Amino acid sequence: MDSDTSRVSSRPSSPEVDDIFLSTLKKSVHGFSGAVSSTQSDSPSDLASLRGLSAADEESLALHLAKKDRKLLSEGELQTIRLKINSRERKRMHDLNVAMDGLREVMPYAHGPSVRKLSKIATLLLARNYILMLSNSLEEMKRLVSEIYGSSGHHGGFHPSACGTMTHAGPVPGHPAASHATHPAVHHPLLPPVSTASLSAPGIAAVTSVRPHHGLLKAPAAGAGPLGSSFQHWGVGTGMPCPCSMCQVPPPHVSSMSTVTMPRLTSDSK
DNA sequence: TAGGCCATCTGGTCCT
DNA sequence: AGGACCAGATGGCCTA
Numbered sequence: 001m002d003s004d005t006s007r008v009s010s011r012p013s014s015p016e017v018d019d020i021f022l023s024t025l026k027k028s029v030h031g032f033s034g035a036v037s038s039t040q041s042d043s044p045s046d047l048a049s050l051r052g053l054s055a056a057d058e059e060s061l062a063l064h065l066a067k068k069d070r071k072l073l074s075e076g077e078l079q080t081i082r083l084k085i086n087s088r089e090r091k092r093m094h095d096l097n098v099a100m101d102g103l104r105e106v107m108p109y110a111h112g113p114s115v116r117k118l119s120k121i122a123t124l125l126l127a128r129n130y131i132l133m134l135s136n137s138l139e140e141m142k143r144l145v146s147e148i149y150g151s152s153g154h155h156g157g158f159h160p161s162a163c164g165t166m167t168h169a170g171p172v173p174g175h176p177a178a179s180h181a182t183h184p185a186v187h188h189p190l191l192p193p194v195s196t197a198s199l200s201a202p203g204i205a206a207v208t209s210v211r212p213h214h215g216l217l218k219a220p221a222a223g224a225g226p227l228g229s230s231f232q233h234w235g236v237g238t239g240m241p242c243p244c245s246m247c248q249v250p251p252p253h254v255s256s257m258s259t260v261t262m263p264r265l266t267s268d269s270k
Numbered sequence: 271t272a273g274g275c276c277a278t279c280t281g282g283t284c285c286t
Numbered sequence: 287a288g289g290a291c292c293a294g295a296t297g298g299c300c301t302a
Contacts, residue, residue: 086279
């Protein structure tokens with residue numbers, strides 16, 4: 001939310017339902033004749049009948065009408081049902097946007113009023129890369145810890161359950177944060193290849209004020225390299241990670257996950 | 271001014 | 287049956 005820019009504030013992602021309803025009324029009452037969708041017709045006569053209904057009337061009407069009977073309804077009644085459905089859809093999209101904002105907030109990406117909000121597609125792609133990066137970092141950490149303590153008497157192996165989440169005093173010599181330089185294969189997908197500076201560094205905020213765009217968001221992923229290379233390219237002059245599809249290389253174990261967590265997608269033959 | 275992004279409407283389909 | 291989900295269409299806003 002706080003990452004919203006003036007653009008966002010000037011056009012709220014989810015205006016109040018009442019506002020939408022009123023704007024719809026205004027459009028119709030004032031003879032709005034824009035080339036709206038073919039079925040989007042709010043004629044004044046419809047609205048006249050619509051305004052005669054209370055909210056409770058509308059609700060009960062919509063709830064008690066079967067789809068098959070709708071062809072028998074008057075224009076006003078159909079309009080009422082349509083408004084109810086539209087309202088639900090707006091709410092659904094609003095909830096989706098709220099979730100999207102929540103995702104943006106936890107992304108290692110500069111937030112603030114002066115930073116343009118990530119687009120939806122960029123948010124999703126960046127989130128995906130972030131998850132992949134975290135997974136790789138975790139695996140690398142496990143491997144390094146095993147290497148370090150594997151031959152020692154105290155730590156026969158990696159057992160985070162016993163030691164907590166890496167709370168040993170002092171830096172672990174082989175900590176991934178320090179090992180990236182010697183392990184380019186796990187370099188941070190969200191950081192510029194030449195720098196491991198924190199994403200919260202002042203420079204990032206300035207960088208993210210420029211929307212990362214290069215027309216590759218819709219490019220095919222054919223030319224994507226190995227995961228180790230992560231982002232193939234970065235925002236021109238921005239140093240920002242590229243969220244484009246070319247930079248997306250799903251590891252096998254991640255790809256298979258989608259079929260498990262999204263049964264609707266797999267079963268959907270549309 | 272073109273293109274990107276977005277909100278909204280709408281009808282169809284699937285799920286509970 | 288009703289709601290959720292989805293995708294296409296449309297128009298508005300913003301930026302390069």
